[in-house]
Amino acid sequence: MSASTLSHAPARDPAAARALGRRRSYMDRIITAFCLAATAIGLFFLASILATLLWRGLGALDWTVLSTDFRPTTYGDDTLPKGGLLHAIIGSLIQVSLATLVGTPIGLLVGTYLAEYARGSALGNAVRFVSDILLSAPSILIGLFIYQLVVLPMGGFSGIAGVFALAIIVIPVVVRTTEDMLQLIPNTLREAVIGLGAPKWKMIVLVCYKAALSGIVTGVLLAIARIAGETAPLLLTSFGNNVVSTDLGRAMASLPMSIYQQANSGFPDLIAIAWAGALLVTLGVLVINVIARVVLRKRT
Amino acid sequence: MSDIAMRPGAAPAMGARRTAGSLGDKLFEALCKGAGVLVLLTLGGIIVTLFIGALPAFRHFGLGFLVSTNWDPVEGREEFGAFISIFGTIVSSLLAIAFAVPVAFGIAYFLTELAPPWMRRPIGTAVELLAAIPSIIYGMWGLFVLVPFVQMNIQLAFGETLAAIPLVGFLFESRSFAGTSLFSAALVLAIMILPFIAATMRDVFEQVPPVYKESAYGLGATRWEVMRGVVIPYTRVSVVGGIMLGLGRALGETMAVTFVIGNANRMPQSIFDPSTTIASVIAMEFPESLAGSLQQSALFAIGFLLFIISFVVLATSRWLLRSRLKA
Numbered sequence: 001m002s003a004s005t006l007s008h009a010p011a012r013d014p015a016a017a018r019a020l021g022r023r024r025s026y027m028d029r030i031i032t033a034f035c036l037a038a039t040a041i042g043l044f045f046l047a048s049i050l051a052t053l054l055w056r057g058l059g060a061l062d063w064t065v066l067s068t069d070f071r072p073t074t075y076g077d078d079t080l081p082k083g084g085l086l087h088a089i090i091g092s093l094i095q096v097s098l099a100t101l102v103g104t105p106i107g108l109l110v111g112t113y114l115a116e117y118a119r120g121s122a123l124g125n126a127v128r129f130v131s132d133i134l135l136s137a138p139s140i141l142i143g144l145f146i147y148q149l150v151v152l153p154m155g156g157f158s159g160i161a162g163v164f165a166l167a168i169i170v171i172p173v174v175v176r177t178t179e180d181m182l183q184l185i186p187n188t189l190r191e192a193v194i195g196l197g198a199p200k201w202k203m204i205v206l207v208c209y210k211a212a213l214s215g216i217v218t219g220v221l222l223a224i225a226r227i228a229g230e231t232a233p234l235l236l237t238s239f240g241n242n243v244v245s246t247d248l249g250r251a252m253a254s255l256p257m258s259i260y261q262q263a264n265s266g267f268p269d270l271i272a273i274a275w276a277g278a279l280l281v282t283l284g285v286l287v288i289n290v291i292a293r294v295v296l297r298k299r300t
Numbered sequence: 301m302s303d304i305a306m307r308p309g310a311a312p313a314m315g316a317r318r319t320a321g322s323l324g325d326k327l328f329e330a331l332c333k334g335a336g337v338l339v340l341l342t343l344g345g346i347i348v349t350l351f352i353g354a355l356p357a358f359r360h361f362g363l364g365f366l367v368s369t370n371w372d373p374v375e376g377r378e379e380f381g382a383f384i385s386i387f388g389t390i391v392s393s394l395l396a397i398a399f400a401v402p403v404a405f406g407i408a409y410f411l412t413e414l415a416p417p418w419m420r421r422p423i424g425t426a427v428e429l430l431a432a433i434p435s436i437i438y439g440m441w442g443l444f445v446l447v448p449f450v451q452m453n454i455q456l457a458f459g460e461t462l463a464a465i466p467l468v469g470f471l472f473e474s475r476s477f478a479g480t481s482l483f484s485a486a487l488v489l490a491i492m493i494l495p496f497i498a499a500t501m502r503d504v505f506e507q508v509p510p511v512y513k514e515s516a517y518g519l520g521a522t523r524w525e526v527m528r529g530v531v532i533p534y535t536r537v538s539v540v541g542g543i544m545l546g547l548g549r550a551l552g553e554t555m556a557v558t559f560v561i562g563n564a565n566r567m568p569q570s571i572f573d574p575s576t577t578i579a580s581v582i583a584m585e586f587p588e589s590l591a592g593s594l595q596q597s598a599l600f601a602i603g604f605l606l607f608i609i610s611f612v613v614l615a616t617s618r619w620l621l622r623s624r625l626k627a
Contacts, residue, residue, distance in 0.1 A: 046426055201576050
């Protein structure tokens, strides 16, 4: 066997073998260069977006933007008082916090159901599947759903409709992380608690939640980051408002909606305010994301 | 044990506590299960309300709604057809996939095989942060940075050269120089879905057992040959699943696309023509439509179609990624 292999070896042209080796290593280098370029492209886009936001947002961000609500504007008239985003900031804080308060407990319970009760059951698989679909489903369709369900019966756009639309987006994010984190808990811990005579619900609430706390907190933070920038569902639910309003029964402003309306207004000073808002939203979202990562990393 | 049995007073107390425990258990399980059912009802509710809203339009236009290229909301001559927005949605998303997949592959390959370990986490995090930036920010950046760039450095610089390519040149013809076009929309979408595809690819590449790769290296394979001959065949199904996930995201993306696609209800002839998508038609027209009008029903109808399309794509993606979900 070895003799026959050896007898074949000289039959190959050494020059051709060298050429083949060169081709293979060139190919490897070309692909490596391509991958470096691809990574550079990805990072370049992130840098470009952040740089644009800082450049145009910091230039427009001042105390007036943070402390006044919308003021109308006309071309070339500098005497008009400058407007701001106070109404949008307050509206966003109200809607995002209420949506988190509504969505988190539901998401937590669903995640608990999937991890602790439904392993392998048909209902559990269906819930997991639907929750995953909701996680990536077009958010504007959630807006249409709440429009039919809340806006039409109430007779108009309202802050509470915005809260419901955002809460539906919170749920699947919390479900995913809760289930994942509960499944990381070793079964021996569960057995130890049950062995002490504790009922299952006490085991889950007092022990499992505590063990999975950082993961669950991460999920809630990611959900907040996700809904803080959502625009499409709010366009059809809370719509927007030009004055500070805390009335959940009426249209309510939000940062993303104000950015959308002012960026498309065509007036340079309104567009500048939109950039300031864009900077605020993005900084908020990225900071929450980084905190979520740090919380999770401490655990693992 | 025997001690407790001998004192009758202690036994009922124990029993009572156990009953309380099992009642709490039943309540808590019912609560969890109820929340799960609520999630099912939410998706069911979305389908049903979209369909109910869409019924008048489906009744009025019949199957022709799917193929008609008319979309005219002007009062007195309302005429609605879904074809242009379906076409725009699918073409912009597929173009976005074509742009994003090679770059995502490059990033995933770099992060799993090429990068030194200390670089992996920061670069991986940076790419993931791209996914955290809200859609509206991509829209503004697209409108004020990318669109002028496309206008000046692609359309004006290469437009004529591209249009002169035989046979396919018409796809690149520039009739509108506004810069807002199918091409710009696809570019923004590509950047937005890049992190989803790259993250999935990286995760599945990392799941390839090292022994397989080491055997190939042992036979003298180069890094690229290991990638092409071992890693890609091993992860092919999940990679396609990741791409489908990106596609599902792109199909329903609203705000970013609305800013840069030009929102024109005409059939685009080239990738530099303005166009529209289902989600951006809804975003542009729904807030101004009258409750109960035919226009509003037509908007529900295209929303229903968007739901069907993205549901199929996302369900396929999840099915392809099932092995990864189990792991």
